[in-house]
Amino acid sequence: MPSGEAAIPHSPATLKLDGYLPYRLSVASNAVSRLIARAYEDRFGLTIPQWRLIAVLAEDGPLTQHAIGSRTVMDKVTVSRATQGLVKRSLVQRAPHDVDGRSHRLALSKAGARLYKEVAPVALEYEARLLQEFEPAAVAGLKQLLLHLERIAAELAAGDGAAASAP
Numbered sequence: 001m002p003s004g005e006a007a008i009p010h011s012p013a014t015l016k017l018d019g020y021l022p023y024r025l026s027v028a029s030n031a032v033s034r035l036i037a038r039a040y041e042d043r044f045g046l047t048i049p050q051w052r053l054i055a056v057l058a059e060d061g062p063l064t065q066h067a068i069g070s071r072t073v074m075d076k077v078t079v080s081r082a083t084q085g086l087v088k089r090s091l092v093q094r095a096p097h098d099v100d101g102r103s104h105r106l107a108l109s110k111a112g113a114r115l116y117k118e119v120a121p122v123a124l125e126y127e128a129r130l131l132q133e134f135e136p137a138a139v140a141g142l143k144q145l146l147l148h149l150e151r152i153a154a155e156l157a158a159g160d161g162a163a164a165s166a167p
Helices: 020-045 048-060 065-072 076-088 110-131 136-165
Strands: 092-096 104-108
Touching: 020 110, 048 065, 048 092, 048 104, 048 110, 065 076, 065 104, 076 092, 076 110, 092 110, 104 110
Parallel strands: none
Antiparallel strands: 092 104
């Protein structure tokens, strides 16, 4: 060990990164995202945020950028950049919001809807290939577990926000 560095003694409470669930989730998510991002980028010229935005609009119809950010858990800047790129390519149309004059409603253009119909089967094929070694019940259980973790994380984040703002 180089001089000046201290070893941290291991105990049952010591963090081991490779066994730390948030780390494992992040590494798995990044690996899957990188794999799929290459396909979206190479074949369709889309970034992951752009694809998420297109998919949400295809599923939910016209939405505000704020609603898209909430639905996809993407920050405001990421949603804005994805929107700009898609509007520039005429895949998404921007229209004034009927109620909120500061906001816009985003909708897929006809070209955006056609692109969605091309990309969606590719996305489903990647998902099938990633999950092919798992039993359907295990996949369903994993999806339920992830939804449960998301809900708990949101609850903890809401609690942390309240604690952080308390005197």
